[in-house]
Amino acid sequence: MTGGSLPTAGPQAVRLQKVLAQSGVASRRKCETLMAAGRVEVDGAVVTQLGSRVDPETAVIRVDGKRLPVAQRHVYLVANKPRGMVSTMADEAGRPDLRELLGDRPERLFHVGRLDTDTDGLVVLTNDGEFAHRLAHPSYELQKTYVAQVAGVVKPRVRRSLLEGVVLEDGPVGVDAFRVVGSHGGRSMVELVIHEGRNHIVRRLLAEVGHPVLRLSRTAIGPIGLGHLASGSVRDLTADELGTLLDAVGL
Numbered sequence: 001m002t003g004g005s006l007p008t009a010g011p012q013a014v015r016l017q018k019v020l021a022q023s024g025v026a027s028r029r030k031c032e033t034l035m036a037a038g039r040v041e042v043d044g045a046v047v048t049q050l051g052s053r054v055d056p057e058t059a060v061i062r063v064d065g066k067r068l069p070v071a072q073r074h075v076y077l078v079a080n081k082p083r084g085m086v087s088t089m090a091d092e093a094g095r096p097d098l099r100e101l102l103g104d105r106p107e108r109l110f111h112v113g114r115l116d117t118d119t120d121g122l123v124v125l126t127n128d129g130e131f132a133h134r135l136a137h138p139s140y141e142l143q144k145t146y147v148a149q150v151a152g153v154v155k156p157r158v159r160r161s162l163l164e165g166v167v168l169e170d171g172p173v174g175v176d177a178f179r180v181v182g183s184h185g186g187r188s189m190v191e192l193v194i195h196e197g198r199n200h201i202v203r204r205l206l207a208e209v210g211h212p213v214l215r216l217s218r219t220a221i222g223p224i225g226l227g228h229l230a231s232g233s234v235r236d237l238t239a240d241e242l243g244t245l246l247d248a249v250g251l
């Protein structure tokens with residue numbers, strides 16, 4: 001059989017694109033594209049039909065000829081990335097990267113979104129491709145909380161401008177919440193909540209309103225907070241956190 005659907009759909013059967021996404025191949029949408037392009041094979045036959053179901057525990061699935069291991073349990077972690085560490089799993093230039101936080105964990109994990117190398121704080125790591133894709137996608141508008149040390153004493157009108165929205169070179173951006181935590185020696189500590197993921201968005205936004213960022217930390221994504229997680233440490237998401245996030249991204 002080539003280029004078609006699968007003949008069987010037993011009680012264990014799961015849609016092929018879901019199995020692919022859950023195995024960390026890519027987002028479900030991208031997996032559908034891979035299937036449509038004839039790059040996915042099940043038990044030796046190319047499967048292009050998007051509704052096709054397979055038993056994830058027994059099917060021999062290949063993408064571009066490469067065998068996909070049997071679906072494993074998903075892992076959902078939160079890390080406290082130190083400042084100076086790049087937000088990649090394997091930095092080609094040999095700088096400290098997220099892999100270093102994971103010891104010898106066997107899973108192929110990837111990070112959800114990026115923090116600047118100079119930013120510390122919360123990063124989610126997972127091997128659930130669809131979850132990662134949705135969590136990073138702006139359409140789900142997950143709120144992220146940042147604490148920044150900025151230059152200058154922040155006046156009340158700055159808060160008003162940020163809440164109303166500011167226009168940057170790549171379009172408007174606003175914050176969902178903003179407060180000044182304190183000021184000392186010509187610097188201020190501020191906390192803001194934003195549901196944007198554009199590059200350097202917090203640094204650009206605060207510079208635009210006259211308060212360049214001196215230090216930046218991400219302290220929460222949606223319901224997940226850093227709490228007392230030490231810099232450089234990793235923990236599992238709690239069942240409550242994961243449940244809330246799965247609901248938030250419609251999974």
Ligand code: URA
Pocket residue numbers: 114115116117119199200201202203204216
């Ligand atoms: N905004 C930034 O400017 N930097 C980050 O690392 C995250 C958000």
